[in-house]
Amino acid sequence: MLSWLADFSHHLSALNLFRYITFRAGGAAATALAFVFFFGPAIIASLRIKQGKGQPIREDGPQSHLLTKKGTPTMGGLMILSGLLVSTLLWANLKNPYVWIVLLVTTGFGLIGFYDDYLKVTKQSHKGFSSRARLGLEFLIASLACFAIMRVGSANATMLALPFDKGFAFNLGYFFIVFGAFVIVAAGNSVNLTDGLDGLAIVPVMIAAGTFALIAYLVGHALFSAYLGVNFVAGAGELMVVCAALIGAGLGFLWFNAPPAQIFMGDTGSLALGGLLGTVAVAIKHEIVLLIVGGLFVVEALSVIVQVTSFKLTGRRVFKMAPIHHHFEQIGWSEPQIVVRFWIVSFVLALIGLSTLKVR
Numbered sequence: 134m135l136s137w138l139a140d141f142s143h144h145l146s147a148l149n150l151f152r153y154i155t156f157r158a159g160g161a162a163a164t165a166l167a168f169v170f171f172f173g174p175a176i177i178a179s180l181r182i183k184q185g186k187g188q189p190i191r192e193d194g195p196q197s198h199l200l201t202k203k204g205t206p207t208m209g210g211l212m213i214l215s216g217l218l219v220s221t222l223l224w225a226n227l228k229n230p231y232v233w234i235v236l237l238v239t240t241g242f243g244l245i246g247f248y249d250d251y252l253k254v255t256k257q258s259h260k261g262f263s264s265r266a267r268l269g270l271e272f273l274i275a276s277l278a279c280f281a282i283m284r285v286g287s288a289n290a291t292m293l294a295l296p297f298d299k300g301f302a303f304n305l306g307y308f309f310i311v312f313g314a315f316v317i318v319a320a321g322n323s324v325n326l327t328d329g330l331d332g333l334a335i336v337p338v339m340i341a342a343g344t345f346a347l348i349a350y351l352v353g354h355a356l357f358s359a360y361l362g363v364n365f366v367a368g369a370g371e372l373m374v375v376c377a378a379l380i381g382a383g384l385g386f387l388w389f390n391a392p393p394a395q396i397f398m399g400d401t402g403s404l405a406l407g408g409l410l411g412t413v414a415v416a417i418k419h420e421i422v423l424l425i426v427g428g429l430f431v432v433e434a435l436s437v438i439v440q441v442t443s444f445k446l447t448g449r450r451v452f453k454m455a456p457i458h459h460h461f462e463q464i465g466w467s468e469p470q471i472v473v474r475f476w477i478v479s480f481v482l483a484l485i486g487l488s489t490l491k492v493r
Contacts, residue, residue: 134223135160154350157224158373162381165220169212169385176215177389177396180206184254205394208250209386210402213335214243216382221375229371230285234278235412236375241274242321242408246400271318275408279313282416289364289418296422296489302364313415320411320423321404323430326437326456328403331392333458333472337429337479338406339383344426344483345413346376351490352417361490364418372413379409392469426486429479433457 135151150156184206218236225232249262283290291309292302305312328334351357353370386402389395407430414423424431436457443451453463461471 134225134227154353154370154373157226158346158377161220161224161374161378162384164223165216165378165381166385167381168216168219169382170388172215173212173385173389176212177206177209180208180211180396184208205397207254207397207399208247208401209390209396209398210243210246210400210405212389212396213379213382213386213398213402214239214405216385217375217378220378220381224378225374226371229368230281231368231372231416232375234281234285234416235372235409237281238274238278238317238412239405239409242271243401243405245270246325246402246404249404250399250401268318271321271404271408272314275314275317275411276310278317278412279310279415282313283309285368286416287365287367289366292364292418293420294364294418296419296425296486313420316415316420316423317408317411319434320414320427320430321407323427323434324407324410325400325403327430327433327458328398329456329458330468330472331394332387332390333475334398334403334406335383335387335390336472336476337427338410339380339387340476340479340483341410341423341426342376342379342383344486345410345417345419345423346373346380347487348419348422348490349373349376349413349417352419363490366417369417372416375409376413379406392472422486422489425489426483428482429475436460 135157217239221232221236227233245262245267249267252262289302291305291307293305293312294302324334324338327337349372350370351361352363352366353368353372355365358365386398390398410427411423414420433456436452437455439451440455443449452460454460458471458475462468
């Protein structure tokens, strides 16, 4: 919204700053951080009163959680999404279609997660929304987003590029909608599975958002994209503002989510943030790089798939408990050890993901 101020730079030269994506990205991060800091305590207090017993803790999960996490309110994703939306609407160029596409998925997935959290809290059961109905709605929203990306993008909108290989590009055609929707839904649910310990999911999400903020800026710049040998996506640079808003809101949330957490992100936040990352990756044509940068989320999801498949086929479990962060709890790692070590892994994966820009 504030980007229009640049039109008056001939009256006041300082207003020319609003033309620059990097300046508005910084403003978006600061605004989202301030919003969550200011309104966070009131949101937590309100959720605590309305939820009473807080998020139900799985009895088949780590037994320590029944003591340390019982009574903690959930739906903390409302804090993140509020700060993210307000900041994005304030600082992003609202004429840019990619901004609205990403916000569509983020809000849609957030509403699905909110309903799931609502059912869990009101029923005091870990069983929420029907899995089939939930996935169906997610795929519908993601498919609409991918169709919109096809419509607003250039001729390379349906291209699939491989990292480490500048020359390879495969045109997916209309299959791009199916592929892109799968990436978005998988990203949303992978982050959702990772959100099981205090601060575990939000920092890797912010690291991934920072990585894709930089990639979006480079991909959206004709000179930089040509130099790096990546697909140029006109207008994609504006997604840097959205990612920056996520980082600011995430930092504010981490203040309250740091161990011992005053509030949990819940499906409201984890599903929405994963969907956001997936949509940005699809929009800037770096879906495969998301597998690298979000490798931690991939491993968390795979650990559940392997565990369930193994138990159904053989009656045996590969891990002591899934997702894999619970496995490490069972073998004696403390919660802070797991969280900080997983953060380190995420940071290393982000560096590897960024390296794909040049190693082509």
